[in-house]
Amino acid sequence: MAAFLSLADAVAEHVRDGDTVAMEGFTHLIPFAAGHEVIRQRRTGLTLVRMTPDLIYDQLIGMGSAAKLIFSWGGNPGVGSLHRMRDAVENGWPQPLALEEHSHAAMASAYEAGAANLPFAVFRGYIGVDLPKVNPLIRSVICPYTGEVMATVPAIRPDVAIIHALRADRAGNVLIEGILGVQKEAVLAAKRSVVTVEEIVEDLGPRSRNAVILPAWTVSAIVEVPGGAYPSYAHSYYKRANAFYKAWDAIARERETFLAWMRQNVLARDAGHFRQYARKAA
Amino acid sequence: MTPLPYTPTEIMTIAAARALRNDDVCFVGIGAPSAACNLARLTHAPGITLIYESGTIDTKPEVLPLSIGDGELCDTALTTVSVPEMFRYWLQGGRVTVGFLGGAQIDRYANLNTTIVGQSYDKPKVRLPGGGGAPEIATHCGEIFITMAMSARAFVEKLPFVTSLGHGSGPGSRAALGVKTKGPTKVMTDLCVLEPDEATRELTVVSLHPGVAAEAVQAQCAWKLRFADEVGETPPPTAEELRVLRELQARTARAHGGDA
Numbered sequence: 001m002a003a004f005l006s007l008a009d010a011v012a013e014h015v016r017d018g019d020t021v022a023m024e025g026f027t028h029l030i031p032f033a034a035g036h037e038v039i040r041q042r043r044t045g046l047t048l049v050r051m052t053p054d055l056i057y058d059q060l061i062g063m064g065s066a067a068k069l070i071f072s073w074g075g076n077p078g079v080g081s082l083h084r085m086r087d088a089v090e091n092g093w094p095q096p097l098a099l100e101e102h103s104h105a106a107m108a109s110a111y112e113a114g115a116a117n118l119p120f121a122v123f124r125g126y127i128g129v130d131l132p133k134v135n136p137l138i139r140s141v142i143c144p145y146t147g148e149v150m151a152t153v154p155a156i157r158p159d160v161a162i163i164h165a166l167r168a169d170r171a172g173n174v175l176i177e178g179i180l181g182v183q184k185e186a187v188l189a190a191k192r193s194v195v196t197v198e199e200i201v202e203d204l205g206p207r208s209r210n211a212v213i214l215p216a217w218t219v220s221a222i223v224e225v226p227g228g229a230y231p232s233y234a235h236s237y238y239k240r241a242n243a244f245y246k247a248w249d250a251i252a253r254e255r256e257t258f259l260a261w262m263r264q265n266v267l268a269r270d271a272g273h274f275r276q277y278a279r280k281a282a
Numbered sequence: 283m284t285p286l287p288y289t290p291t292e293i294m295t296i297a298a299a300r301a302l303r304n305d306d307v308c309f310v311g312i313g314a315p316s317a318a319c320n321l322a323r324l325t326h327a328p329g330i331t332l333i334y335e336s337g338t339i340d341t342k343p344e345v346l347p348l349s350i351g352d353g354e355l356c357d358t359a360l361t362t363v364s365v366p367e368m369f370r371y372w373l374q375g376g377r378v379t380v381g382f383l384g385g386a387q388i389d390r391y392a393n394l395n396t397t398i399v400g401q402s403y404d405k406p407k408v409r410l411p412g413g414g415g416a417p418e419i420a421t422h423c424g425e426i427f428i429t430m431a432m433s434a435r436a437f438v439e440k441l442p443f444v445t446s447l448g449h450g451s452g453p454g455s456r457a458a459l460g461v462k463t464k465g466p467t468k469v470m471t472d473l474c475v476l477e478p479d480e481a482t483r484e485l486t487v488v489s490l491h492p493g494v495a496a497e498a499v500q501a502q503c504a505w506k507l508r509f510a511d512e513v514g515e516t517p518p519p520t521a522e523e524l525r526v527l528r529e530l531q532a533r534t535a536r537a538h539g540g541d542a
Contacts, residue, residue, distance in 0.1 A: 026336050027336055027349045027350060028353065028356070052414075072412060072414055073411050073412050077348060077349030077351075078312055078347070078348035078349050081410075081411070086408070089406065089409040090406060090408070090409055103413045103417040103418055104369060104414050104415040105369040105370075105374065105417070105418040108365045108366040108369045109369070112370075123369075123370070123374060123418075124374055124421075125374075125417060125418045128421070128444070128447035128450055128461070129417050129445060129446060129447055130397070130443050130444045130445070131397075131417065131445075134403045134404075148460070149460075178353065178356050179336045179338065179355070180337060180363070180364040180365070181336070181351075181365050182366060184364065212364075233353055235353055240348070240349070240353060242349075242352070242537075242538040243538060243539035
């Protein structure tokens with residue numbers, strides 16, 4: 001059953017050195033505040049799982065939190081490279097980063113398989129491409145009904161999933177609306193989960209009868225962190241800070257400017273720092 | 283010679299937009315494809331269904347998104363589904379008529395690389411973002427349009443890594459892999475339009491943009507280019523196409539707090 005914790009306590013209790021951690025959010029609802037807390041608590045040896053590493057994993061990789069990255073598209077969307085990820089892969093700084101690379105279709109299917117308690121995902125994919133030559137986990141099965149060769153990848157079963165959501169109610173039920181990504185699948189596939197939310201409310205309010213809800217009994221910890229997805233966004237709260245995504249290119253390009261930014265904006269702060277970004281659309 | 287009243291990037295985007303039809307269901311890649319797809323929607327193809335991999339179906343953004351998941355896409359969509367549903371039901375399900383891709387590198391058979399530059403996957407000279415949705419977009423959509431600017435570093439003799447399948451190693455490659463979709467049928471660049479030859483499947487220049495010489499195209503391509511028996515001239519952008527594109531780019535720049 002979901003426990004209401006501070007961000008520091010939630011990360012201390014649920015994220016451990018060497019864990020496989022999935023911080024999800026497909027452009028929308030990326031859990032930046034929680035990622036910063038993992039950096040502040042100096043977790044090491046993490047296997048980071050995320051379809052689109054984005055700035056949040058650039059920061060974790062650059063600060064030495066990660067030993068391995070499982071991903072399907074590692075860029076700054078619409079801007080260019082993730083320079084810290086590139087430095088780790090190309091130069092081993094600040095430490096070597098093992099890659100397990102997939103396509104989006106494969107990772108989305110692998111999360112779904114994890115949530116469905118299956119050992120692997122089957123799909124029609126990876127046809128005529130080189131990724132299976134460098135990722136030995138991409139394999140195949142023969143369909144027992146048609147004889148077609150189908151691609152397989154192992155299910156994703158994180159030790160802990162970390163997501164940001166719009167709201168939780170006092171009982172700990174969590175609401176996600178807008179671009180949904182793979183957050184529901186990530187939480188249901190994981191052993192433990194930490195959910196940061198824009199606000200905790202008495203009642204989740206008017207919503208579709210088919211709204212995406214994670215019931216309290218599927219979540220380990222809930223933390224109220226207004227603004228906690230910035231510079232990503234929370235639909236109907238605040239918009240994506242596209243200008244910051246562009247600015248990150250220059251910040252992250254060199255090790256020194258990156259480290260200075262992290263010291264000033266992450267290491268010297270706490271979760272309350274994100275409150276300045278919180279808005280709620282009328 | 284008077285300077286042209288449009289840039290090479292503008293005619294590339296406009297040529298790419300023209301390839302789309304009003305009844306297409308189009309899976310949109312970010313960057314140049316996104317500009318072309320929305321230009322088509324705002325000009326000759328108002329009925330086109332645009333889909334982004336973030337799960338937004340039939341989206342009509344007022345400004346171009348910076349990422350594939352900007353809130354603008356969700357706000358203006360008919361519906362938004364989860365990412366597993368997008369890839370499994372809608373893409374793998376065969377509901378998409380056109381996939382619109384860009385890439386870092388392309389070869390003569392329109393295979394694309396967005397993974398690495400250099401000889402070794404484990405020790406790349408440059409680590410590129412990777413495939414994302416492209417490997418499955420390339421085989422599940424009815425056909426593929428590609429748009430990218432030409433240079434000898436981008437149009438290469440041999441790809442260091444095949445991220446997504448075009449026409450493989452030539453005639454029969456796709457069929458031998460059990461792929462029934464057409465694959466790349468058009469490549470719109472800043473200098474010309476290329477299409478795969480019916481027989482050889484090799485990319486062939488079918489039209490040159492106004493004022494562009496064949497030699498200028500060859501200079502930006504590392505393999506010996508083939509030209510169609512009758513190479514046409516790409517119709518120049520109309521005043522209306524340029525107006526709509528520039529207004530879209532200006533709205534986008536204002537919305538993103540900087541250059542689009």
